[in-house]
Amino acid sequence: MGKKIIVIDDSQTIRDQVGTTLRQAGFEILEAVDGMDGADVVERTPDAALVICDVNMPKRNGLELLEYLRKDDRFKALPVVMLTTEGQPQLIERARKNGAKGWLVKPFKADLLLAAVRKLTA
Amino acid sequence: MKTDTLDRIDAIVESSARALFVTHGLALGDRSGAFSATPDDHDVAGSIGFMAPEIRGAVLVTARKDVLARAWPTELRDRVPSDRDVFDWTGELVNQLLGRVKNALVPFGLTLEQSTPTVVTGWHLHRAPASTNVARRYLFEADGGSIAIYFDAVVAEGFALADSPRQSLQPVVEGDIQLF
Numbered sequence: 001m002g003k004k005i006i007v008i009d010d011s012q013t014i015r016d017q018v019g020t021t022l023r024q025a026g027f028e029i030l031e032a033v034d035g036m037d038g039a040d041v042v043e044r045t046p047d048a049a050l051v052i053c054d055v056n057m058p059k060r061n062g063l064e065l066l067e068y069l070r071k072d073d074r075f076k077a078l079p080v081v082m083l084t085t086e087g088q089p090q091l092i093e094r095a096r097k098n099g100a101k102g103w104l105v106k107p108f109k110a111d112l113l114l115a116a117v118r119k120l121t122a
Numbered sequence: 123m124k125t126d127t128l129d130r131i132d133a134i135v136e137s138s139a140r141a142l143f144v145t146h147g148l149a150l151g152d153r154s155g156a157f158s159a160t161p162d163d164h165d166v167a168g169s170i171g172f173m174a175p176e177i178r179g180a181v182l183v184t185a186r187k188d189v190l191a192r193a194w195p196t197e198l199r200d201r202v203p204s205d206r207d208v209f210d211w212t213g214e215l216v217n218q219l220l221g222r223v224k225n226a227l228v229p230f231g232l233t234l235e236q237s238t239p240t241v242v243t244g245w246h247l248h249r250a251p252a253s254t255n256v257a258r259r260y261l262f263e264a265d266g267g268s269i270a271i272y273f274d275a276v277v278a279e280g281f282a283l284a285d286s287p288r289q290s291l292q293p294v295v296e297g298d299i300q301l302f
Binding site: 010011012013014016017020021056057058073084085086087088089090092096100101102103105106107108109110112113116119120 | 123142145146167189194196198207210211213214217220221222224225228233236238291292293294295296297298299300301302
């Protein structure tokens, strides 16, 4: 089995798009539909190699999820990449300060996403 | 709102829409002049709200499902999108459109918060008259039909975008990735 990537986005299309790109490269994909669901999937997947997370989502947004994960010793080292329509420098800085490993602005380019995932899971 | 600011918002919405749809393989053609009613054949609508201290409102996109299906992501084109797929994709398209508009406005001193999208489907969808003090309409021809975009907002009196962009506020470009 390939390394496990958790994809958190409230759009099924985006989850499918990211999942298809990464499955073809040999990764195993787990999905979550919002920040609350994402926390549950992370809890259930202690061997996850990476989280790819949207920012604007219902229930708990991606930056709140990132901050939640960083407060838990079990997930402090888990790499998180934000995949979002947001490009504001202050939001990117907030993510960086909370330990995010990358910021990708939608619509994403599959080759760039795959290169980043490979680098962060190597 | 000053006329100059309105003109610039018009230009930002139009260029954002063109850039978004062409990225997804659907070039927008000529923009029609003023129109008062949603085209009769539009059967799906996606809307998303935004707000800042000086402005609050919503962006609405309407079209026929089969027209928006032509912008279906390349990675997923081995399957024909179902209606459910198109509804989800409509919400994501309006989200990505507002994202582009927001990112273009940031360097001019306007930072918008946003909601999550809502999608409606039905026959003979028509946009009710807006009660906002800004109500902009954009109707584009596209392959197979038209796409309408509405930008409705309540704007504080005298609000104006900064005259020139601030370099320190330049957002990350769509499609780019930053690794930390």
